[in-house]
Amino acid sequence: MTLSLFLIQLLNGLQLGVLLFMLSAGLTLVFGIMNFVNLAHGCMYMMGAYFAATALAASGSFIVAAVVAVLGGGLLGIVIERLMAQHLYMRDHLDQVLATFGLILFFNELARWIWGASPVFMSVPPALSGTVSILGVTYPMYRFFIILVGLLCAVGCWLLISRTRVGMLIRAGSVNPTMVSALGVNIGLLNALIFSLGGALAGVAGLMSGPILSVQPGMGEPVLILVMIVIVIGGIGSIQGAFYAALMVGLIDTAGRAFLPMLLREFIDRSIAQAAGPAIASMLTCIFMATVLALRPRGLFPVKNG
């Protein structure tokens, strides 16, 4: 294994990590503050990608696509919160899971109805379509851009949470929501705001994923599993935890896929290694989660409750 390959895989892991962060930030807040399990979070990601692809096709401008994806995602978050989620905060998790699973089916059918069952077209903006050479191995420039945008989102979230009044309320809400509302804060408005923030971030993730992934019905579900793992590892309700856990999961998943089959080959028969490699690699993140849960049941960066 050469140094350049190692560097590239590090970048790949980082890129997956920041993408996971954009998806888990909203989800962890919704889970932590409203105690609401939102399986439909992946739908906002999918719809964000569709909004971006449609806007890009219509306008030809990636910036317009970005605005549409962010606004669309945010708006969708508010709509879901007002029409459905707010009525379920007091219900138990099973009801929430059932209802949001229904939303998954609804949005996947909606996407199929509007855009068709086949994937839709979305390409990398021409200015970012090149590659960068790192020690002789080429790396897509667009993926650097994803890392940059992801880190900017993380900094933005951090500033919002730790430096603003809204952020203070969000932090307070994640520790003791009843007390926050007792102190006269419009908790309904705060909830809608958090949902729309999550939607907007999912929209950004959808926008950034559109050019590298196939934009099609159901694209939100495979990634949702990783996102759930991230928020559990990071500690539910913790943005900071989501960030570090997302990077860890991104790196572990990438390293597993890249190096595990190679490593296994040293010990066992080649054909078995070929079959077992990807299977074990896809388990790695779950094993990591199980380990964390065994040692730190509330995640690596738990929110301290009252």
Add this chain to the structure above:
Amino acid sequence: MKASPIKSAVLACMLGLGSLGVYAQSQPLKIGFIGTLSGPAGALGQDQYDGLMLGIEHLGGRLGNQTVQVIKEDDQLKPDLGVEIAKKLIERDRVNIITGVTFSNVMMAIHKPITDAGVFLIGSNAGPTPITGKGCSPMYFSTSWNNDSLHESMGVYAREQGYKRVYLMAPNYQAGKDALSGFKGQYKGKPLDEVYTTVNQPDYSAEIAQLQAAKPDAVYVFYPGGMGVNFVKQYQQAGLLGKVPLLSASTVDGTTLPALKDIAVGVITGSPYSPDLDNPQNKKFVEDFRKKYNRVPSLYAAQSYDAAMLLNSALLKTSGKIDREPLRAALKQADFRSVAGPFRFNNNQFPIRNFYRVDVGRDGSGQAAFVTRTTVLKDHPDPHASQCPMK
């Protein structure tokens, strides 16, 4: 109350006549269609259905001069659901012919229940090896291929090009393994590496980096549906497309090219069908398919269109009767013109057909399109026919 016996007699007569009247209008011929119409792979089944329906439309809504009613069912890529649907089609709808079937796992589940019930099954996509060889059935006809055959053409091509270092990739499931073994069977050499990825994996950046570091002469992949869109996009973005030849099957096709467009230009595919094949029936098929559905037909659509034409040719010979042996004999003759070129049935009732090298190039207007380069395998029988006991 007195008049009631007469009344009811009259009523009975009217009802009787009424239903007789309906009967005289002739019962439409019922055909069952089973395909994967929902989920990430839903586009494949939709193409099959659209191809079949266009075929029936071209025949004036009739097969063998009989009005046809197609009963469409979605198996959702679930074998157990496929079996349920097949039972429903046979027992409740009383169909005598079922066509379609998108995925091999569904095919494996429903092949026996359908053929054992004495119902004709005209498969227009999936062709798993067990039903091609030992498990072949007199009631099963394929307008597609055996899973291995689909991948043999690129194996031959890679060997002929003299590629020494070929890197293979496929999803980690049965059809993925069949794909690579089909390729290797014809390639003969030892591949540089074989990588299996998780099914429906969205991101291949880690694998593509490994691939790039291995410095292969050529890459062969099998990534059907959305996986193909993901892989080709990321391969192109890594700057590899055009530098390291990308050979493939079922990865870029009529259902995924609209999502890739220029990104896929340069991909080489091995395929039994291409929309630019030069024969009159294909020209008509492609033109009308584009007009009606606003997209280019895939091999799935073409094979299903062929299924309609095959059924029509056989039912014409039997004057619309669905008696087991005569219809079977008529089907075996394959007396129709396939949109994919030469077509006849082998002893296992799978086609002996051509496989082409089809590149993603550009058409006259500069749009990304499929361009047939050469016929890699001519009149090619699948490798398992000899294991089928049928003569």
